[in-house]
Amino acid sequence: MNNVVLKCENVSKNYLDAGNTVQVLNEINFEVLEGEMVAVLGSSGSGKSTLLHILGTLDTASAGHVYIKSQDVGLLSRSKQADFRNENLGFIYQFHHLLMEFTALENVAMPLLIKGLKPNEASITAKALLERVGLGHRIDHRPSALSGGERQRVAIARALVAEPALILADEPTGNLDKQNGELIFDLLRELNKTLKTCFVVVTHDLALAKKMDRIVKLEDGKLIEVKDLA
Numbered sequence: 001m002n003n004v005v006l007k008c009e010n011v012s013k014n015y016l017d018a019g020n021t022v023q024v025l026n027e028i029n030f031e032v033l034e035g036e037m038v039a040v041l042g043s044s045g046s047g048k049s050t051l052l053h054i055l056g057t058l059d060t061a062s063a064g065h066v067y068i069k070s071q072d073v074g075l076l077s078r079s080k081q082a083d084f085r086n087e088n089l090g091f092i093y094q095f096h097h098l099l100m101e102f103t104a105l106e107n108v109a110m111p112l113l114i115k116g117l118k119p120n121e122a123s124i125t126a127k128a129l130l131e132r133v134g135l136g137h138r139i140d141h142r143p144s145a146l147s148g149g150e151r152q153r154v155a156i157a158r159a160l161v162a163e164p165a166l167i168l169a170d171e172p173t174g175n176l177d178k179q180n181g182e183l184i185f186d187l188l189r190e191l192n193k194t195l196k197t198c199f200v201v202v203t204h205d206l207a208l209a210k211k212m213d214r215i216v217k218l219e220d221g222k223l224i225e226v227k228d229l230a
């Protein structure tokens, strides 16, 4: 039987805007199975980032439940949610929040140190992954000495290094040229195949979406399955 890694049950999100309630997400029901890569499409303002933040426990739903590996994450305290994120989730965001005072290697090693690995082991694993994303020659650089695309690849390596069950990505290849975009997608796909890592990827890039196992689209607060992408 397929394992459900992520499940949204009647998830809604409202914002109060100048005294009016705006419903961005309207009773979303959604499942991601172990080993699935799912693309989330939707026009600007349709709620893609809002949904991704709720799935990643970085924001709370106005109603409904999010289960990750059967845990109702809304029932956890803030500090338990942080532990849960470190243990189970990886994030790839456009504004990647690298730690500016640390090198690329130290940024990527950080999740492993938090997990309790010895510095030497963390460093070896982080270095190998930085080489995989084409940054073997940049490991000792701080983010300020890297280009936007290089920073993006450091952030991707950091999201992947601890081998989380679920990776939430917002335009993961957005800042990259075609060649590096393909390199990153191939790496994500390899991780997906070897470790059955799940991906939920928000993107406007239809070519990237078509490479996923499944495509969904946010429209008028609802999430709909897209069968054929024109």
Ligand SMILES: Nc1ncnc2c1ncn2[C@@H]1O[C@H](COP(=O)(O)OP(=O)(O)OP(=O)(O)O)[C@@H](O)[C@H]1O
Pocket: 015, 016, 017, 024, 042, 043, 044, 045, 046, 047, 048, 049, 050, 051
């Ligand atoms: N804190 C907030 N307060 C009020 N409204 C908000 C807030 N955050 C988001 N919104 C509104 O919710 C809607 C969805 O925003 P969201 O950022 O999730 O869209 P998106 O699909 O990710 O857009 P884009 O593709 O442009 O990044 C927008 O209309 C936005 O203005």
